[in-house]
Amino acid sequence: MPERRFSIVGVVGDIRVAGWDTASRPMLYFSAVQMPVTDISLVVKTSAAMDRLPAIVQDIVAKIDANQPV
Numbered sequence: 001m002p003e004r005r006f007s008i009v010g011v012v013g014d015i016r017v018a019g020w021d022t023a024s025r026p027m028l029y030f031s032a033v034q035m036p037v038t039d040i041s042l043v044v045k046t047s048a049a050m051d052r053l054p055a056i057v058q059d060i061v062a063k064i065d066a067n068q069p070v
Contacts (some may be wrong), residue, residue, distance in 0.1 A: 007033050015043075 009031045014024035048056055058070045 006030060 010029065012027065012029065015027045016022050016024050017027070028049060042057065044053065044057060046056070061068050061070045
């Protein structure tokens with residue numbers, strides 16, 4: 001089996017994967033070019049009201065790629 005090499009695209013601190021009330025743990029992220037996936041998760045830190053969050057995220061994504069579903 002050939003050896004796979006990956007480029008580091010960023011460094012983050014430990015994260016809470018299962019919720020705010022769980023212990024944080026180390027996490028790896030890969031560029032979608034290096035390791036394509038069929039689903040993704042989006043983590044948003046905001047001071048906005050939670051009921052406004054979906055519209056804010058949809059707006060930002062539409063500015064980047066209007067054809068990208070959210």
